[in-house]
Amino acid sequence: MARYQGADLSFDVPNDWDDKSIVAFSAPAKPGTIVPNVTLTRDKMKPEETLDAYCDRTIVDMVKNLAAFKLIGKEARKVGESPAVEIVFAWNGSSGKQVQQQMLIVSTGGKAVVGLNLTCDSNDAKKLAPIAERIFNSFNLTPRA
Secondary structure, X not given: OEEXXXXXXXXXXXXXXXXXXXXXXXXXXXXXXXXXXXXXXXXXXXXXXOHHHHHHHHHHHHHHHOOOOEEEEEEEEEEOOEEEEEEEEEEEEOOEEXXXXXXXXXXXXXXXXXXXXXXXXXXHHHHHHHHHHHHHHHOOOOOOO
């Protein structure tokens, strides 16, 4: 069995199970506002799928599922030695207009994708962009044993 290790917990999972873990952090709550948050997700690309094709498929899904979806930008990047794509978009959420910056990073091994996502109220997007960049720049992938 593989061992999942978090900051303050750990447990065993079968080796052949897919890691679909989600990690989330949020800014302190303020009544009546959309609280900025960062989530980390894991997913797998389809066989023979490239990162760019995975991103395009993700964008198509968001167009279908997010009200008033608007793509603001899509840019190829690198995180360490790993290929990555940054996607910035806006949509009308249940609490108002929101903006998300996603950094989709090819994980070690080449077929898994780690998503590092900062979401906030659209009015806070410019103010939080440097924070998102610091978070993205601090991200480090460690090969799994």
